[in-house]
Amino acid sequence: MVQEVAIGHETVRWEPVPAEDAVVQVQNLNLFYGKHQALYNVSVNFPRNKITAIIGPSGCGKSTLLRSLNRMNDLVPGVRLEGKVIYEGVDIYDTQVDPVEVRRHIGMVFQKPNPFPKTIFENVVFGLRLQGQKTGLDEVAQRALERAALWDEVKDKLGEIALRLSGGQQQRLCIARAIATEPPLLLLDEPTSALDPIATERIESLLIELKQHYSLVIVTHNMQQAARIADRTVFMHLGVLIEEGPTNQMFTNPRDKRTEAYITGRFG
Amino acid sequence: MNTSTSTTWASKKPGRSPGERLVEAILFATSLVSVLTTAAVIVVLFSETFQFFLRVPLTEFLFAPEWTPLFAEPRYGIGALLAGTFLFTAIGLVIAIPLGLLTAAYLAEYAPHEQSIRVKGIMELLEGVPTVVFGYFALLFLTPILQNLIPGLNLFNPISAGLVLGFAILPYISNVASDAMMAVPRSLREAAYALGATKFEVVTKVVFPAAVSGIVAAIILATSRAVGETMIAAIAAGQRPILTLDPRETIATMTSYIVQAATGDQPAGSLASRALFSVGATLFLLTLGFNILAQRIVERYRERYE
Amino acid sequence: MQRGLIQDSSQNPQKQQRDRINRVFARAVVVPTVIALALIAVLLLDTLYDTVSVQVVEVTETSGKSFALGQALTADQVIRLELAAQGKSEQEIAAFMSDPDEMRIFRLRNRVELMWATQDGPLRWVVSSLDDTRIKNLSLIEGLRQWNELKQSLNENQQLRLNPWLDYSFLTRDPSRNPISAGLRVALFGTIWLLTMTLLISIPIGVGTAIYLEEYAPKNRLTRFIEVNLRNLAGVPSIVFGLLGLAVFVRGMQLGPTLMAAALTMALLIMPTISIAAREALRSVPDSMRLAAYALGATKWQMISKVVLPATIPGVATGVILAAARAIGEAAPLLMVGAAAYVAFIPRGPLSEYTVLPVQIYLWISANLSEFANTAAAGIVVLLLTLGGLYALAFWVRRKYRVEW
Structure with missing residues (x-):
């Protein structure tokens, strides 16, 4: 469905993700930390088997938006939320929904690699063990590590403590840990911000690989990264979703002046 | 830039008035009091102990089944006192470890801020109760109740003394263990939540294992306190040093023996008095060892996350 | 896939089990606190009952x-x-x-x-x-x-x-081997004497150590050794201090079982506590205060005595009160340095014989006569009220004089 949006004197053609292609639909989301409002009436559809990047200056609410997709914000005391986040036809904020179950379906990778102080193997199968799975762990661990492009580096030292790995390896281990339970949707919160360029490149190509199996939403402060890997991009500013669309279009022909200013580096 | 060539503390900052240097010298002297105290403890305990071993063979000290320095045929088996100390401490830990760790989990993971202040207040209260009061409570309140429940329980026994001891050392476990748990980075908890863990699973499968060294240190510290705890043992556990592991029997801990010996009259220099100091030396070495071990462990886990 | 999101326990017994454990544990963590509170309450009520x-x-x-x-x-x-x-x-x-x-x-x-x-x-x-x-x-x-x-x-x-048993005359009677006429007067005076002497000795040493370590000590091995030693000393069982006092003060210096020997012993025992509290108070004074004093031409000792120390008084006072509370409740080391003797008179000076509240209570408990259990209970109530007063004082000082830097 093509929309035509009038901005000033210009008219821009814009195509939101149709509901049937969306893995998650955010509808009129308002979020408050106590009295402070962090998200203002955000609505956006995140497409299936694509990478969507959320960009914007720091403090714009991009991490908050990401964390409301798997109810991680529930862990912050004093958070209040209005609106809907519909995942596979169910509002995950419905009172009947168990947040623990939500997080099982929607995986997450964090800014800093955060492996548990356990062995590499135990890290990967942690989620499976939580669900009481006792057999076939070896196969699942191998598949997850292969998909995370880490298998060749660690296959001989699965029993080693994960903290000995390099930063980039640790982050790929965290990705392997997140995908071991086969979550259809994977959220990534600035996953390469703590890594060097070489490790970053490996993770980026890995994310493009992962598109085949998973839908991905990635928060990044790195414009080039969004341009390199994202199919669609969401631009946030001060808790408001300013603009959303195919990455190419947003980077070459932004509809909003603030987007243009941010992308061209005038603030942020 | 270090201009001083001398190694003494006083010449480090040249050109200061004599008054200023006198003040610094006095302050330095006060800080040496603690060092001298430690030195005096060591000299006193070990010179007396050395004298003791000139008269009593080490094998007697280690292997004799009884500790009866005042009998006509005295025996000097530290094992009897160690067994009593072990019973008393072990029963205390059986109470203090689970309660202390649950409290630590509550403080670190569950309690809202105001609530955790209140819980810490209760723990401080427990810490502030004089141990002679705990001893009174064990002997005159708990023991009569337990005697109805446990057949063959002596009036003085390590069970009720140990139970009360457990509450006396609970604050040490809960304080140190909750500090260790709070030092576990938030990111690890988030990682576990993001994998669909329940709060219980986050606490037991991520936070506990990550804080395990701090928790072990907390337990060792509490053990050290328990071994050195005197009044509860002296009042409620008894002062009869025999080698037994039956918790219904009257026993003697190292500390309760020291109290018993000191409240009697033993002339300085007598073998019985030297025996007293040899028990003190054993107690000192044991608790010092525990304390140093706990500090080492705490320092190691600090490094890990900083 | 959708069904899994809705909490429908009947469909997943394993998840049901996990949720149940989670709920039980969330309640279990409060239980020890409740037990501890109940224990304190029972202890107080039982003691009052026994009076x-x-x-x-x-x-x-x-x-x-x-x-x-x-x-x-x-x-x-x-x-x-x-x-x-x-x-x-x-x-x-x-x-x-x-x-x-x-x-x-x-x-x-x-x-x-x-x-x-x-x-x-x-x-x-x-x-x-x-x-x-x-x-x-x-x-x-x-x-x-x-x-x-x-x-x-x-x-x-x-x-x-x-x-x-606990009435006004109980506080004013002298001790006795007969419970009917046994009172706390001598122990109360002994405690006041001992506490005063202990603090007079330990405050200068404890605070002096803290000032040296925080303001003067170079970062070298000796300093490190003093610090580690102080921490280890705080962990030494109090009865060991009693043995030290027995050998050095009672016997070595031939003070005998007197207040002086006891005060020296107790001063060494609580000195680390005072020192650690004073160091924390010193550390909380911001460096900008020190620099401001230097900038006005103060010497180091002027800076410390005129600027830093006044700012630490509430913190040090709180630490001293808490250390005093600990000293008042200690019985074990004093049993070693003569407090266990039968003393019929209040102390007249530092070289008098003495007894103190917790030791008197211990002696009554071990007297093994049911009426002495009543006097012991009455003594415990007095001891706990004294401690409660001290803790309240510490709390008040901390509240009233807290400085926000």
């Missing part, structure tokens, strides 16, 4: 009569009534009461007390003699339950009383 008992006393020297509160208000008035009840005439009583020697002997051998209840009724004065023999000493509940039978079975010279 009263029901006694049956065989009266030998006194009249065995009790006097209503309305008849007498002061001890002298009670003595007058008692002498009359013993059959003395008005002149005899007047002569007796004007003779200081007679009165002193009477007061030493007898005790005037207000009992909560007697066989004659509630709140009555009783004069008991040291030679009275106690036939029964029953707990409050037991005694009240048997009250009527006990009253029926009283002989000629027997008295039934509900005795509150």
Whole structure:
């Protein structure tokens, strides 16, 4: 469905993700930390088997938006939320929904690699063990590590403590840990911000690989990264979703002046 | 830039008035009091102990089944006192470890801020109760109740003394263990939540294992306190040093023996008095060892996350 | 896939199990606190309960009569009534009461007390003699339950009383081997003396150590050693300090079992606590204050004494009060340095013999006589009230003088 949006004197053609292609639909989301409002009436559809990047200056609410997709914000005391986040036809904020179950379906990778102080193997199968799975762990661990492009580096030292790995390896281990339970949707919160360029490149190509199996939403402060890997991009500013669309279009022909200013580096 | 060539503390900052240097010298002297105290403890305990071993063979000290320095045929088996100390401490830990760790989990993971202040207040209260009061409570309140429940329980026994001891050392476990748990980075908890863990699973499968060294240190510290705890043992556990592991029997801990010996009259220099100091030396070495071990462990886990 | 999101426990017993454990654990973590609170409450109530008992006393020297509160208000008035009840005439009583020697002997051998209840009724004065023999000493509940039978079975010279052990005269009586006349006076004075002397010795040393380590000490191995040593000293069992005091102060310096030996021992024991609190207070003073003082041309000691130390007073005071509270409750090391001896008089100076509250309580507990359990309980209440007062004071100082930098 093509929309035509009038901005000033210009008219821009814009195509939101149709509901049937969306893995998650955010509808009129308002979020408050106590009295402070962090998200203002955000609505956006995140497409299936694509990478969507959320960009914007720091403090714009991009991490908050990401964390409301798997109810991680529930862990912050004093958070209040209005609106809907519909995942596979169910509002995950419905009172009947168990947040623990939500997080099982929607995986997450964090800014800093955060492996548990356990062995590499135990890290990967942690989620499976939580669900009481006792057999076939070896196969699942191998598949997850292969998909995370880490298998060749660690296959001989699965029993080693994960903290000995390099930063980039640790982050790929965290990705392997997140995908071991086969979550259809994977959220990534600035996953390469703590890594060097070489490790970053490996993770980026890995994310493009992962598109085949998973839908991905990635928060990044790195414009080039969004341009390199994202199919669609969401631009946030001060808790408001300013603009959303195919990455190419947003980077070459932004509809909003603030987007243009941010992308061209005038603030942020 | 270090201009001083001398190694003494006083010449480090040249050109200061004599008054200023006198003040610094006095302050330095006060800080040496603690060092001298430690030195005096060591000299006193070990010179007396050395004298003791000139008269009593080490094998007697280690292997004799009884500790009866005042009998006509005295025996000097530290094992009897160690067994009593072990019973008393072990029963205390059986109470203090689970309660202390649950409290630590509550403080670190569950309690809202105001609530955790209140819980810490209760723990401080427990810490502030004089141990002679705990001893009174064990002997005159708990023991009569337990005697109805446990057949063959002596009036003085390590069970009720140990139970009360457990509450006396609970604050040490809960304080140190909750500090260790709070030092576990938030990111690890988030990682576990993001994998669909329940709060219980986050606490037991991520936070506990990550804080395990701090928790072990907390337990060792509490053990050290328990071994050195005197009044509860002296009042409620008894002062009869025999080698037994039956918790219904009257026993003697190292500390309760020291109290018993000191409240009697033993002339300085007598073998019985030297025996007293040899028990003190054993107690000192044991608790010092525990304390140093706990500090080492705490320092190691600090490094890990900083 | 969708179904999994909705919490439908019947479909997933394993998740149901996990949720249940989670809920149980969330409640279990509160349980120890509740138990600890309950224990403290039971301990307090039990102690208070033990400060009263029901006694049956065989009266030998006194009249065995009790006097209503309305008849007498002061001890002298009670003595007058008692002498009359013993059959003395008005002149005899007047002569007796004007003779200081007679009165002193009477007061030493007898005790005037207000009992909560007697066989004659509630709140009555009783004069008991040291030679009275106690036939029964029953707990409050037991005694009240048997009250009527006990009253029926009283002989000629027997008295039934509900005795509150903790009264004003308990605080002012000297110790005694006889529980009926045992009091806390000597122990109270001993505690005040000992605490004062201990603090006079340990505050300068503890604070001096803290100032040296925080403001002067170079970062070298000696400093590191002093710091580690201080921490280890804080973990040494208090009874070991007692052994040290016994060998060095009592025997080595030949101070004997005196206040001085005890104060030196206790000062070494609480010095690390004071020092650690003072260091924290010093550390909380921001460096900008120090720089400001230097910028005004202050020497180092002027900077410390005029700027830093005044700012640390609340913190140091709190630490000192808490250390004092610890010192007041300590019995073990003092048993080693002479507090366990029977002392009948209040201390007259640093070289006097002494006893203190917790040691007196310990001696009563180990006396193995049911009435001494009552005096021990009364002593514990006094000890706990003293400590409560000190903690309240520390709390108040901390609140009132807290500085926000």
